[in-house]
Amino acid sequence: MNQHWSLERKFMILICILIAIIMFMVTAVYIYIEREQAHELIGHQALTTAVVVSEIPEVKQVLTIGSNPEEIQPLIENIRVQSGAEFIVIGDVEGIRYTHPEPDKVGQAMVGGDNEGALVYGDSYISLAEGSLGASVRGKTPIYDEYEQIIGVVSVGFMISYVDSIFRQGLMGFVLWLVLIFMVGLVGSILLAKSIRRDTFGLEPYQIARIYKEKGAILESIKEGVIATDQKGCITVLNQSAKEILAISSEAVGQPIKEVMSESEIAHVLASEKATGQYETFYGEKQLLVRYQTIDDDGIYAGKVASFQDRLGIQEIINTLSEVQQYSQDLRAQTHEYTNKLYAISGWLQLGHTKKALSFIHQEIGQQKEYEQVLFEQIQDPTIQAILIGKLSKASEKKITFLLNEESMLNYTWPVETTAAMVTIIGNVLDNAFDAVSEVVEPKVEIFLTDIGHDLIIEVADNGAGITLENIDKVLEQGFTTKEGSHRGFGLALVQAALKDLKGSIEITKNEPKGTIVNLYIPKVRGDSNECLDFRG
Template identity: 65%
Template sequence: MKWSLERKFLVLGCVLVTVIMLLVMVLYISYERDQTRQLIGQQALTTAIAVSEIPEVQHVIDQELDADVLQPFIERIREQSGAEFIVIGDHNSVRYTHPDPDKVGMNMVGGDNEQALVDGENYVSIANGSLGASVRGKSPIHNSDGDIIGIVSVGYMISYVDSLFQQGLIGFLVWLSLIFIIGVAGSFLLAKSIRKDTFGLEPYQIARIYKERGAILESIKEGLIATDQRGHITLVNYSAKEMLHIHDDVIGKPIQEVLPNTELAYVLTKEHREGSFETTINQTVLLVRYKLIDDNGDYGGKVASFQVRSDLQEIIHTLSEVQQYSQDLRAQTHEYTNKLYVISGWLQLGHTDKAKQFIHEEVGKQQSYEKVLFEQITDSTIQAILIGKLSKASEKKIEFTINEDSYINYQWPEQMTAQLVTIIGNIIDNAFDAVVNTVNPEIDIFLTDMGNDLVIEVADNGTGIKTDDYDKIMKQGYSTKDGQNHGYGLSLVQAALIELKGFLEITANEPKGTVFIVYIPKKGGAES
């Protein structure tokens, strides 16, 4: 059974506070008892020294006078000092005074008088006397010549000393109990605070999320890098290390130190920029998206997700192919449905010869196209584009001819797919638009890569383009056609050609129409 965070903190806090309290209590009892006995002992010793210096005491002991002379006097001193007993003895330890008058004249008990009577020392001792165990202060009595003539013993019972200690212990225990309550309450509040900071998650749940996050970050192909408020790296996944050529552990390091003089590092250390951008690092073009981290309304850092632009172009290419195939299928279905209706009508009307002739013409055209498309053109991207445009031309009733001398043997790199689709597709679509109002619309396309370039020549018999408009039509938004959503196709062609280091020529087609000739170098295209 797993304990909750609050329960763990409460139990562990109570155990910790209890252990600390027990240790403190043991130390207190040991130290305070000794300290109390020392203090009482010093008090007894001070009193003993004071009594030993009284001239009357010295005179009585030196002259061996009657003990009854000292008994009342010493008893008053004892009562005022609070001592349990003050015993005065001669050099033979015979009592001159005692709280119990019956014990006067008897020997002192305890066996702890030697240091005072022999060595002349003042000291504190603990011994069992006639009244029981006590703390005693011992001081020798000297005559006028400095000889030791007696001893003063002032004592406090051990039971009295311990009662003083116990009174202090009760107060100490009260404070310990208060500390225990504060410790338990503090543990509970700390658990509540940590639970709030961890969004109510238990430690094992946080550990699970941490492991899952690590697995997710390392499994995704997109690069991820995050920084804190100071611009120090807090997260970087494997894909990001590959794209950015990072080989060391960079967690905790400043992003400016890891990626010096880069736009990515600059943006990740600033708060203001957010959104999608394009940047170049180590000659690799990256598409980057920045997202701010909100820390309860304050700036908490930034996350950058990025991928290589060529990878994105590959996705675009795949989507373009799917879209192209979908359009081709719709066009072919529509066109062949119409042709089937025509053939069916002729057969029902009895015009079988006309139906046969139409079928033979269609088969002949198809065979002619297939020979050029599948035998003389080997690039699958160009094949797909031309098949789609043939179907579209058939649907629009445009005579679309692929020159029989067309020949493409070079396998163009996959990273060029998106650009080829843009260039060829838009050039042919532009020709479709040019012949839309022509009585007998015709488009002829010739393709070859026999030399160092891919050459694509598209000729139409449309309305043509004025010579003054040759430079204008490549600009985005400019169009010779009326209406909206025009003027973008040729600008996209121009952008793709710049990327592939190619160029476009525009000439007039005699007797009418326009010829577009595209040149794409094989070397430049492969490098891009």
């Protein structure tokens, strides 16, 4: 497993390295600038002293009338001591020394080769040269007689070692400040790391990165669409399912939700702190089930999250579960019915009524063969076969005569994706017919199926009480029922929703002399046109 540094340690090391680099660069610049300034400052001091010495009358007299140089040596030496200079040298136009801190060098030529500017051009300047005493910073100026003629030169110098010692004194103070700054930076890095860690709920950066990756993987793996906005109503999160359901691209992230999903309830709710929305809403032609959640940041509104999914997908799951439950009930009914028949046969045999038992068995076999001929020879679709077998058993248990019209003929096999819808349509229509004849003395339900043309036509007829004129327009409404009890009135509403998906239609008419006929028309090739609902009394 990879070892990760803590946030405090990482901040401390990285900031210390950064401060060290900055300190090194600043120190280099400081040394260069301060050294140059020190040289310049000492040079100006040397030049000022040289100018003052060049104006002393005794100096000019020595150079003019050729007096003994020793006469001005004490004077110059006194000035040198008071100014702090390393040397003050007076030379004639030939560069021969008249004064020097070391008397034995008086009378010798000046060393350094930097007298030309003063003796030839009459300039006053600062120079850096190697003299008899060593490298020094010098101030040089010409000496003029009363006729403004150059008669000599004054050279005042400070040794480089002296200049550097002054520079080093300033450098030590600068280094102490650098150490203090480094310590402040170190403490600041630790405090900053602790502050950031509090803001990140005590999580290390690598932990935050892992959570971010996990969140992305989770968002992309769930089937529900998820879209989140910040307090300004701009999109911050958008998973793949949301892109597919809403038909928007990844470029929508960062844009205002009202621009991406204009004139929609979802956009209105997500863009406003106080707005609320319905659990069911429409976006375009899609009916969505939506849940909203506000993001709270310590009592401050920070945005909203909406999770949603297409109602059609949920409805398919509900239909599938409903039919599984229905199949389970049908199988129990079939088992119960056959158990009763076996008990009856067993009883007849025990009582010696062998002929009656044989007659009953032959009757059942004949009826079964009749059903099997129509089911397995004339109806090719396995889904419809399974539905009808289940309903035959249910009708037998309820003592309902369930007739499968001998002229029924289905040669078309429906695609797998239509299975749930077909189960919902046929199953619920037959269940409603069974309920309609439950109180009839001789209950009878008949079904006819054909697909000779372009549509699958299913006709279910019963001899029940029928539907009154005032209720015929309400039977497809969800929750409407003429039966007592709750959780009823959903059968035909589910049929209508499934027909809409298959682009089919339903027609309800009266059966003569009594009862109801339900005709279903389902196109084999589904187009883009909406279904037509036709009610005829």
